[in-house]
Amino acid sequence: MDRKMLHNLSYGLYACTTEEDGKPVGCIINTCVQVTSEPATVIASVNHDNYTNACIAKAGKFAISIYGEKADPKSIGTLGYHSTKDGDKFGDIDYKLVDGMPIIGDAVAYGCFKVIDKMETSTHTVFLGEMYEGEVCSDDTPMTYSYYRSVLKGTSPKNAPTYEAPKEEAKEEEAPVADNKIWRCMLCGYVYDGDTPFEELPDDWTCPLCGATKDQFEQVDA
Ligand code: FE
Numbered sequence: 001m002d003r004k005m006l007h008n009l010s011y012g013l014y015a016c017t018t019e020e021d022g023k024p025v026g027c028i029i030n031t032c033v034q035v036t037s038e039p040a041t042v043i044a045s046v047n048h049d050n051y052t053n054a055c056i057a058k059a060g061k062f063a064i065s066i067y068g069e070k071a072d073p074k075s076i077g078t079l080g081y082h083s084t085k086d087g088d089k090f091g092d093i094d095y096k097l098v099d100g101m102p103i104i105g106d107a108v109a110y111g112c113f114k115v116i117d118k119m120e121t122s123t124h125t126v127f128l129g130e131m132y133e134g135e136v137c138s139d140d141t142p143m144t145y146s147y148y149r150s151v152l153k154g155t156s157p158k159n160a161p162t163y164e165a166p167k168e169e170a171k172e173e174e175a176p177v178a179d180n181k182i183w184r185c186m187l188c189g190y191v192y193d194g195d196t197p198f199e200e201l202p203d204d205w206t207c208p209l210c211g212a213t214k215d216q217f218e219q220v221d222a
Pocket of ligand 1: 187208
């Protein structure tokens, strides 16, 4: 069986949000698919480990903000690689509330859905949602998961259905900087490819994708 077959399926990149006692919560998902037209319903797959999962079940509703290619990668990083349990994820994110649920500021479009059914898998809850609100917000091109990976160099958060554990890297202690080495964010997998040598970046430089600090980068083979 060749699991790479799955790499040929198409996905998008979405902020899946809801509310908990009036507070905005949300995470990043890449699996949201329209399954019927009348009524307009979608399925959204959310990992059991995402705090948002239980909040959707409790609120009985969720919103999907569709990221565009021009979206701020930090928004994706903040929602995708941090947990609401560790602090307010929406503090630094541009958003508006629709029916109490946060909609990402630079979303191409968004929809609000009432949970009408759900199915449990071993790792994810698949929510079936009927749309009751929706709007197209810009003419930016919706971001595909493939674009996110190839252009933004993003990787799957651990809770994504498409996550695959990285292969063990051979650790080299105090290895000298070599041409075939790259600096990779241990949090989100972003690979630094700027013109300034990584070592010369200012101490307060952070990962453009997830906001991790410089010391959360590791040097690995290219
Ligand atoms: Fe990162």
